[in-house]
Amino acid sequence: MLGRSASLRRLLPVSVALAGAIASVAAAYVVARSEDRVAAARFERRVVQASLAIEHRLWQDLSAVESTAALFTASGDVTHEQFRIATAHFLARHPSLRAISWNPRILSRDRRAHEEALRGEGFADYRVTERAASGQLTAAGRREEHVV
Numbered sequence: 421m422l423g424r425s426a427s428l429r430r431l432l433p434v435s436v437a438l439a440g441a442i443a444s445v446a447a448a449y450v451v452a453r454s455e456d457r458v459a460a461a462r463f464e465r466r467v468v469q470a471s472l473a474i475e476h477r478l479w480q481d482l483s484a485v486e487s488t489a490a491l492f493t494a495s496g497d498v499t500h501e502q503f504r505i506a507t508a509h510f511l512a513r514h515p516s517l518r519a520i521s522w523n524p525r526i527l528s529r530d531r532r533a534h535e536e537a538l539r540g541e542g543f544a545d546y547r548v549t550e551r552a553a554s555g556q557l558t559a560a561g562r563r564e565e566h567v568v
Contacts, residue, residue, distance in 0.1 A: 481517050484510035488520055498524075501541055526566045534568075 491506050492498055498506075503522040511517055526534045531548055538546040548568055550560040560566055 477516055481514050484514050484517060485520065498522075500524075500538060523568050526568060528562065528564050528566075531566065 488503075488507055488510065491503070495502070500522055507520040507522075510520060524534070526548060535547050548560045548566050549557045552558045
């Protein structure tokens with residue numbers, strides 16, 4: 421019986437050390453998982469915030485583009501200069517908008533007057549063009565209408 425008691429006394433420190441090691445590994449695992457969940461939640465929160473900011477910016481930019489469309493709806497025929505003045509405001513206030521393009525529909529009978537009007541606005545070499553098969557811009561051929 422005495423031999424068994426001595427064995428148990430020797431086993432007790434080993435058992436306590438083993439239980440402590442297992443508890444330490446388990447605690448480290450729980451802490452690591454908790455930190456992972458916190459990091460994931462923080463990342464997800466940042467993704468949602470960035471997504472909402474992008475969506476908000478897109479709605480603002482879309483509003484500017486829709487306002488430009490309203491100009492055409494209200495006026496019908498908008499000159500290049502009127503378009504430039506109207507869109508300069510949007511481009512200044514919306515840095516994510518790089519450009520808003522003026523692309524009027526020009527009937528064949530109005531082409532010459534259109535080209536002359538733009539030359540009169542300071543675009544000395546302005547003409548309605550198209551890209552040739554070679555890739556070079558050339559004067560557009562005759563068509564019923566053009567979209568510049």
